Amino acid sequence: MDNQQNSQDTRILRLIQAANQLIEGNFRIRIPDQPEDEIGQLGKALQLLALNLENRYQEIQKLNQLTSAINSGLLLEEVLEHIYEDFRNFIPYDRIGFSLLENQRTILRAHWARAEYTPLKLAKEYTCEMSGSSLETILQSGLPRIINDLQDYLAAKPSSESTRLMVEEGVRSSLTCPLIANGIPIGFMFFSSCRENTYAAAHAEIYMQIAGQLSVIVEKGHLVSILARQKKQLEQQYSEVQRLNNLQNTFLGIAAHDLRNPIASIQNIAELLAMPAIQLTDLERADFIHDIHETAQHMGMLLNDLLDVTSIESGKVTLDPIYYPMRKLLEDAVRRNQFLAEPKNTRIILDTIPEGTACIDIPRMRQVLDNLLSNAVKYSPPGSTVIVRAMPQDTAWRVEVQDQGPGISPVERDRLFKDFSRLSAQPTGGERSTGLGLSITRRVIEAHQGTIGVDSIPGSGSIFWFEIPSILPQDTP
Numbered sequence: 001m002d003n004q005q006n007s008q009d010t011r012i013l014r015l016i017q018a019a020n021q022l023i024e025g026n027f028r029i030r031i032p033d034q035p036e037d038e039i040g041q042l043g044k045a046l047q048l049l050a051l052n053l054e055n056r057y058q059e060i061q062k063l064n065q066l067t068s069a070i071n072s073g074l075l076l077e078e079v080l081e082h083i084y085e086d087f088r089n090f091i092p093y094d095r096i097g098f099s100l101l102e103n104q105r106t107i108l109r110a111h112w113a114r115a116e117y118t119p120l121k122l123a124k125e126y127t128c129e130m131s132g133s134s135l136e137t138i139l140q141s142g143l144p145r146i147i148n149d150l151q152d153y154l155a156a157k158p159s160s161e162s163t164r165l166m167v168e169e170g171v172r173s174s175l176t177c178p179l180i181a182n183g184i185p186i187g188f189m190f191f192s193s194c195r196e197n198t199y200a201a202a203h204a205e206i207y208m209q210i211a212g213q214l215s216v217i218v219e220k221g222h223l224v225s226i227l228a229r230q231k232k233q234l235e236q237q238y239s240e241v242q243r244l245n246n247l248q249n250t251f252l253g254i255a256a257h258d259l260r261n262p263i264a265s266i267q268n269i270a271e272l273l274a275m276p277a278i279q280l281t282d283l284e285r286a287d288f289i290h291d292i293h294e295t296a297q298h299m300g301m302l303l304n305d306l307l308d309v310t311s312i313e314s315g316k317v318t319l320d321p322i323y324y325p326m327r328k329l330l331e332d333a334v335r336r337n338q339f340l341a342e343p344k345n346t347r348i349i350l351d352t353i354p355e356g357t358a359c360i361d362i363p364r365m366r367q368v369l370d371n372l373l374s375n376a377v378k379y380s381p382p383g384s385t386v387i388v389r390a391m392p393q394d395t396a397w398r399v400e401v402q403d404q405g406p407g408i409s410p411v412e413r414d415r416l417f418k419d420f421s422r423l424s425a426q427p428t429g430g431e432r433s434t435g436l437g438l439s440i441t442r443r444v445i446e447a448h449q450g451t452i453g454v455d456s457i458p459g460s461g462s463i464f465w466f467e468i469p470s471i472l473p474q475d476t477p
């Protein structure tokens with residue numbers, strides 16, 4: 001009897017020890033098989049409990065690993081990619097979609113989707129109204145919804161465009177999960193499978209176990225993405241401001257340098273003219289006044305050029321393009337520049353120009369042609385010939401100004417269209433040169449969606465050319 005009492009005590013003691021181990025979190029206990037009495041049944045129940053606890057523990061471990069893997073993504077895109085890779089062990093899918101609520105939760109916009117197949121019909125930026133949508137009830141209940149036969153569902157609800165698109169993609173069952181971060185609905189995660197009857201309550205349960213955490217991670221990724229976008233925009237704006245600032249500083253430097261001499265010379269002449277002691281003939285006086293006039297004119301042109309580049313650069317110049325006959329544009333430009341050419345005995349010849357119009361801003365395009373023609377005259381030896389041509393192409397015009405000047409060496413070609421690039425070619429008739437003409441010309445051509453360039457063999461002249469569209473982009477057939 002005593003022996004039996006002793007053995008029961010030992011068995012109970014063993015069970016108490018096992019229970020204490022469970023309390024301490026050690027679920028890997030082994031209770032030996034026991035006789036089928038009450039203590040034995042208690043032992044069996046404890047063993048079962050230990051097994052269940054161990055399984056639950058493993059499951060929680062795995063889910064924790066999953067959320068920390070997902071959490072390791074910083075930007076929303078990274079978080080979603082992690083979800084796509086890591087959820088596979090828990091929930092089956094061929095596609096995951098992710099949508100966010102917008103406009104005080106009245107609109108749902110698809111932000112991301114990835115599938116085992118392409119193309120996706122319901123893709124990024126797809127939007128739908130929340131009001132009246134079945135998704136509203138999912139948000140209200142906070143619980144996932146399973147549809148295991150989407151074709152049936154569509155037959156019952158033919159007005160659902162999103163379901164139709166999914167069925168067209170080949171999706172047959174779906175698990176739609178709400179994302180509710182810190183008590184506020186933020187969107188949905190859509191798990192979809194190409195097979196019917198893929199989803200069971202167990203999948204929804206798994207989702208629910210980490211729904212809160214997942215929503216917060218996704219929300220965090222979304223905010224980080226917005227911040228990253230804003231940071232990039234700010235950086236771009238900052239570097240643009242820096243660039244304009246640098247340009248302005250360069251211009252100020254150049255303006256100070258290039259304007260100081262002429263101002264000083266105007267001052268000197270003015271002082272001279274004002275001195276009563278100095279007797280000047282009418283001719284000398286007229287010469288001095290002519291010098292003042294020329295110098296002031298040059299300063300005015302330089303200032304205009306500087307203001308021009310600054311306003312083009314800061315985006316303040318908007319073109320006002322109209323369709324204009326190419327031949328008239330070129331005839332006028334040749335006529336305007338004859339007064340520069342004649343004193344040098346240079347001939348400007350206009351090739352036969354075919355009929356047709358170009359879509360241009362007239363004052364700006366005149367500026368371009370004046371620059372190219374004046375350069376051709378300025379840098380070519382006296383008595384040479386400048387030829388102007390225009391060839392219509394498919395939907396563009398190619399205009400060329402050919403001269404017999406010194407040409408452009410390959411080394412200098414890169415600097416040609418940059419600000420203040422006075423190169424080795426010097427004006428051959430004492431003309432002024434500031435090095436801004438071609439940089440303004442390039443900007444105007446680019447504003448016309450065109451391109452500009454030069455073909456030249458050093459020593460044998462240059463052909464400066466540009467190509468501009470002959471029709472407005474919106475009029476393109």
Ligand SMILES: Nc1ncnc2c1ncn2[C@@H]1O[C@H](COP(=O)(O)OP(=O)(O)OP(=O)(O)O)[C@@H](O)[C@H]1O
Pocket residue numbers: 305371375376379403405406407408416421422423424425426432433434435436437438439462
């Ligand atoms: N047709 C040409 N042949 C040879 N060199 C040229 C020709 N056109 C321009 N260049 C070289 O390129 C440089 C830049 O030309 P750009 O028209 O920009 O300025 P610029 O003529 O010096 O001054 P401006 O601002 O008055 O036009 C010139 O200084 C010259 O050295």
Ligand SMILES: [Mg+2]
Pocket residue numbers: 371374375436437438
């Ligand atoms: Mg020039």
